[in-house]
Amino acid sequence: xxxxxxxxxxxxxxxxxxxxxxxxxxxxxxxxxxxxxxxxxxxxxxxxxxxxxxxxxxxxxxxxxxxxxxxxxxxxxxxxxxxxxxxxxxxxxxxxxxxxxxxxxxxxxxxxxxxxxxxxxxxxxxxxxxxxxxxxxxxxxxxxxxxxxxxxxxxxxxxxxxxxxxxxxxxxxxxxxxxxxxxxxxxxxxxxxxxxxxxxxxxxxxxxxxxxxxxxxxxxxxxxxxxxxxxxxxxxxxxxxxxxxxxxxxxxxxxxxxxxxxxxxxxxxxxxxxxxxxxxxxxxxxxxxxxxxxxxxxx
Numbered sequence: 263x264x265x266x267x268x269x270x271x272x273x274x275x276x277x278x279x280x281x282x283x284x285x286x287x288x289x290x291x292x293x294x295x296x297x298x299x300x301x302x303x304x305x306x307x308x309x310x311x312x313x314x315x316x317x318x319x320x321x322x323x324x325x326x327x328x329x330x331x332x333x334x335x336x337x338x339x340x341x342x343x344x345x346x347x348x349x350x351x352x353x354x355x356x357x358x359x360x361x362x363x364x365x366x367x368x369x370x371x372x373x374x375x376x377x378x379x380x381x382x383x384x385x386x387x388x389x390x391x392x393x394x395x396x397x398x399x400x401x402x403x404x405x406x407x408x409x410x411x412x413x414x415x416x417x418x419x420x421x422x423x424x425x426x427x428x429x430x431x432x433x434x435x436x437x438x439x440x441x442x443x444x445x446x447x448x449x450x451x452x453x454x455x456x457x458x459x460x461x462x463x464x465x466x467x468x469x470x471x472x473x474x475x476x477x478x479x480x481x482x483x484x485x486x487x488x489x490x491x492x493x494x495x496x497x498x499x500x501x502x503x504x505x506x507x508x509x510x511x512x513x514x515x516x517x518x519x520x521x522x523x524x525x526x527x528x529x530x531x532x533x534x535x536x537x538x539x540x541x542x543x544x545x546x547x548x549x550x551x552x553x554x555x556x557x558x559x560x561x
Contacts, residue, residue: 300428300477375402397441414431486533
């Protein structure tokens with residue numbers, strides 16, 4: 263931004279506001295991951311958010327489509343701090359095989375960088391110094407943080423502390439090294455259901471409101487369903503429509519994530535008629551006619 267000859271340091275005047283640079287309209291994967299933007303994928307345990315984001319990272323690193331969305335290949339740093347390393351590496355092997363990629367595929371080999379659990383915390387100087395060394399070495403354009411709860415030691419319910427983590431620590435690193443962030447985060451655990459009734463799901467990200475308020479794009483992951491619920495970088499009419507997806511086996515021992523766009527695919531996923539109606543907007547009677555077409559009378 264040009265210097266205001268009459269302004270004071272740290273104070274924005276009308277002159278400053280008129281000369282602010284425009285928000286970047288560039289995306290690594292439109293409309294999910296913006297150039298130097300911050301995206302959060304939230305979901306309950308077992309919803310598939312880590313699997314989905316690992317597949318997104320592989321797709322961008324290799325320049326392949328992700329759930330039918332095109333990507334631009336750039337260097338990726340995937341920081342994994344949320345579980346056994348062997349589990350995540352096995353997922354990586356399954357997803358690359360599912361995409362028909364060899365481990366030493368040129369783009370994948372040069373662009374995908376996996377950081378195994380090392381206790382990285384953005385609020386501890388010792389691990390930040392290690393992280394800065396890694397960032398200088400890799401020069402990533404996107405950093406995946408899996409998961410948010412594991413990369414800091416603050417009270418997750420405090421707006422003060424989480425505002426500092428999100429806006430100062432993470433955004434500070436993003437500005438200094440010019441990368442985008444994709445953050446995996448958990449939902450609140452639903453309360454115990456009354457005896458004889460079903461467990462109630464709470465679609466709310468865990469922790470302080472500053473976590474959500476500080477990011478650009480918010481995505482909700484449920485089993486077999488992905489929905490964009492906020493995107494501050496593009497008009498709402500351009501937001502991605504809700505996506506239904508499934509994990510499908512791929513030879514020899516891989517897994518591929520693919521869109522489900524037909525009624526029989528929904529049934530294959532084990533969805534009820536009510537769930538299919540919610541996913542497609544079709545009425546229950548329309549769905550029933552598709553699955554149980556009437557046989558014409560033969561005279």
